[in-house]
Amino acid sequence: MDKIPVTVLTGYLGAGKTTLLNRILSESHGLRYAVVVNEFGEIGIDNDLVVGAREEVFEMNNGCICCTVRGDLIRIIGGLLKRKGDLDGILIETTGLADPAPVAQTFFVDDDVAGRAKLDSIVTVADAKHLLSRLEDSHEAQEQVAFADVILLNKTDLVDADMLGAVEARIRAMNPFATIHRTERCSVPIDQVLGRGGFDLRRILEMEPEFLSEDDHEHDQAIGSVSLTSGRPLEPERFDLWMRRLLIEQGADILRFKGILAFAGSDRKTVVQGVHMLADSTNLPRWGDGEPRISRFVLIGRNLDAAILRAGFDACAA
Amino acid sequence: MLQVPRSRPAVHTFDAPVTALAFDRGASTVAFALGDGTVRLGSRADGFTSLATVSLHHGAVLRLVAETGPGAFLSGGDDGRALRIEADGSVIELASFPGCWIEELAVSPVTEFRAIAADREVRLYDRQGVLLGAAAEHPSTVAGIAFNPKGKRLAIAHYGGVTLRWCSGIDGVPVDLAFPGSHIGVSWSPDGAWLMTSMQERELHGWPLGGKSAEVRMGGYTAKVRSMDWSCRSGLLATSGSQGAILWSFSGRGPSGRQPVVLAAREKALVTRVAWHPRLPVLAAGFDDGAVVAAALDASAELLLRPPGGGAVEALAWSADGTFLAAGTADGEACVIDLDPA
Numbered sequence: 072m073d074k075i076p077v078t079v080l081t082g083y084l085g086a087g088k089t090t091l092l093n094r095i096l097s098e099s100h101g102l103r104y105a106v107v108v109n110e111f112g113e114i115g116i117d118n119d120l121v122v123g124a125r126e127e128v129f130e131m132n133n134g135c136i137c138c139t140v141r142g143d144l145i146r147i148i149g150g151l152l153k154r155k156g157d158l159d160g161i162l163i164e165t166t167g168l169a170d171p172a173p174v175a176q177t178f179f180v181d182d183d184v185a186g187r188a189k190l191d192s193i194v195t196v197a198d199a200k201h202l203l204s205r206l207e208d209s210h211e212a213q214e215q216v217a218f219a220d221v222i223l224l225n226k227t228d229l230v231d232a233d234m235l236g237a238v239e240a241r242i243r244a245m246n247p248f249a250t251i252h253r254t255e256r257c258s259v260p261i262d263q264v265l266g267r268g269g270f271d272l273r274r275i276l277e278m279e280p281e282f283l284s285e286d287d288h289e290h291d292q293a294i295g296s297v298s299l300t301s302g303r304p305l306e307p308e309r310f311d312l313w314m315r316r317l318l319i320e321q322g323a324d325i326l327r328f329k330g331i332l333a334f335a336g337s338d339r340k341t342v343v344q345g346v347h348m349l350a351d352s353t354n355l356p357r358w359g360d361g362e363p364r365i366s367r368f369v370l371i372g373r374n375l376d377a378a379i380l381r382a383g384f385d386a387c388a389a
Numbered sequence: 390m391l392q393v394p395r396s397r398p399a400v401h402t403f404d405a406p407v408t409a410l411a412f413d414r415g416a417s418t419v420a421f422a423l424g425d426g427t428v429r430l431g432s433r434a435d436g437f438t439s440l441a442t443v444s445l446h447h448g449a450v451l452r453l454v455a456e457t458g459p460g461a462f463l464s465g466g467d468d469g470r471a472l473r474i475e476a477d478g479s480v481i482e483l484a485s486f487p488g489c490w491i492e493e494l495a496v497s498p499v500t501e502f503r504a505i506a507a508d509r510e511v512r513l514y515d516r517q518g519v520l521l522g523a524a525a526e527h528p529s530t531v532a533g534i535a536f537n538p539k540g541k542r543l544a545i546a547h548y549g550g551v552t553l554r555w556c557s558g559i560d561g562v563p564v565d566l567a568f569p570g571s572h573i574g575v576s577w578s579p580d581g582a583w584l585m586t587s588m589q590e591r592e593l594h595g596w597p598l599g600g601k602s603a604e605v606r607m608g609g610y611t612a613k614v615r616s617m618d619w620s621c622r623s624g625l626l627a628t629s630g631s632q633g634a635i636l637w638s639f640s641g642r643g644p645s646g647r648q649p650v651v652l653a654a655r656e657k658a659l660v661t662r663v664a665w666h667p668r669l670p671v672l673a674a675g676f677d678d679g680a681v682v683a684a685a686l687d688a689s690a691e692l693l694l695r696p697p698g699g700g701a702v703e704a705l706a707w708s709a710d711g712t713f714l715a716a717g718t719a720d721g722e723a724c725v726i727d728l729d730p731a
Binding site: 122123131147154 | 404405406408423424425448449451467488490492508529530532548568569570571588589590612613
């Protein structure tokens with residue numbers, strides 16, 4: 072049975088999430104999406120596929136923060152999957168104050184959800200006019216940008232070109248993975264929002280190379296990204312040990328990471344991605360003849376020390 | 390005690406998942422609840438071979454239990470309604486909670502009370518359907534409710550523990566049994582001495598209600614324990630969530646320090662549902678590959694009653710007289726097996 076794709080919509084209050092949701096629900100794309108809303112009464116559409124639920128963040132009794140899950144999503148995804156199997160996907164609209172981490176972790180940690188649903192991507196709607204000030208005063212706004220696979224930089228008609236450039240540069244410094252769309256009233260083709268495969272290991276290969284090269288971004292004070300590359304093949308055991316230790320020690324601060332790795336003794340590309348301390352990896356197609364075997368590893372998080380990370384990564388080379 | 394069925398089971402296929410099933414307390418009607426919002430009713434008169442379709446809920450039927458007396462059922466759906474269904478297919482609305490899902494229902498055949506959970510609230514109704522009271526604002530969405538064996542007290546499971554409430558004053562000061570984590574199911578032992586919960590953390594937690602023993606905690610499960618059932622006399626709690634049915638003994642000094650018994654073990658499939666025969670020491674277990682096995686407690690006999698296929702077993706129940714066993718699967722297959730040795 073194919074796993075049902077789930078798209079998570081985040082964004083600060085007033086950024087335009089509901090506009091996007093209404094657009095997705097009202098356009099004739101022939102797909103049936105169930106929608107879970109955590110903010111009641113905002114959707115103007117009378118649709119029996121809209122389910123309201125209160126956000127319920129459940130910590131596990133082992134005390135592990137990466138096992139924190141969303142109880143409401145476990146319950147509702149389980150219930151939606153009991154319906155006659157005619158859903159093409161599920162959309163979850165989180166509140167403006169929601170932390171995306173427990174949402175993403177639910178898809179890794181809960182066996183019932185992981186067995187039958189897959190997180191497609193996190194889509195963040197950001198208000199071009201107010202994002203910079205939101206990033207100053209809101210922890211949640213930072214997390215929503217840092218976790219995103221797709222960012223709709225919305226309300227572009229309300230700012231000038233300089234402002235738009237500054238906002239986009241700030242987003243890029245925090246999150247080098249995300250695809251940014253400049254929009255007015257969330258006008259974007261649906262296929263740029265749904266079915267993006269943001270957590271799909273195979274899609275990591277499509278990461279645009281410039282975002283994976285050594286960067287010289289001004290790192291955000293709160294959240295930044297570090298891009299690591301190596302032209303020398305990595306020693307698998309050394310890398311594994313380094314990454315495990317990194318995730319144990321700094322997993323709480325590491326929000327997302329993605330990598331394409333060349334290991335010594337292997338002709339295949341290894342891809343890895345994860346959220347906080349949860350990692351997922353697989354071996355993918357062989358390196359092409361003459362293709363430079365360059366390992367790339369990108370982390371988004373708080374208090375990342377680029378020099379220490381680079382030294383640790385370099386020491387993994389065979 | 391456990392013999393190969395003499396006749397072929399009555400087999401049915403639906404185009405929606407089976408979400409729950411029950412026999413009525415008179416053992417004359419079976420009801421299969423489906424993900425398309427219908428219930429399919431079968432009669433003992435024709436060996437449960439033909440089923441009548443009754444439309445109940447807009448969306449899925451999320452819960453179905455036998456009513457307090459014979460010949461009827463209670464259902465809950467994702468349209469926020471709780472319904473009473475008669476064996477003849479007539480339907481009465483007991484309660485409606487717009488915008489909520491009704492996933493948790495419980496009845497007591499002793500006091501004939503019914504309890505319905507919606508969101509963080511639990512409402513208590515008497516046998517005529519009169520609302521006796523409500524308790525709101527539990528710490529999270531209620532994930533399990535159960536009456537004690539005397540039908541006078543309710544256990545309400547949620548994030549952070551269980552709340553105990555007397556039916557005589559449902560909104561009165563409750564007793565809180567706290568334990569960190571999300572409690573997703575609750576069950577009283579038949580003697581009322583233990584209250585057990587299953588947890589998001591793939592473990593069980595138990596409180597001794599007499600206060601003589603310590604709380605218990607059982608881990609080691611592969612999956613969340615979605616199904617718990619107490620044997621009628623021997624004090625054995627059967628549980629799903631592992632490669633075989635895991636049985637914990639609560640007789641004497643309780644389960645502490647005692648190894649569980651594993652029954653109906655299969656190598657590559659997980660138990661999803663367990664159901665004790667109402668009188669005999671025989672356990673039925675449904676698996677995530679669709680198989681149904683009945684096993685004698687003394688391990689003298691084990692029967693494969695349904696071969697793998699059709700998705701995970703989502704519902705499993707014996708008729709009250711122990712003659713029939715019914716099962717339903719996630720891919721919409723169902724069967725009623727005649728196990729009467731006579």
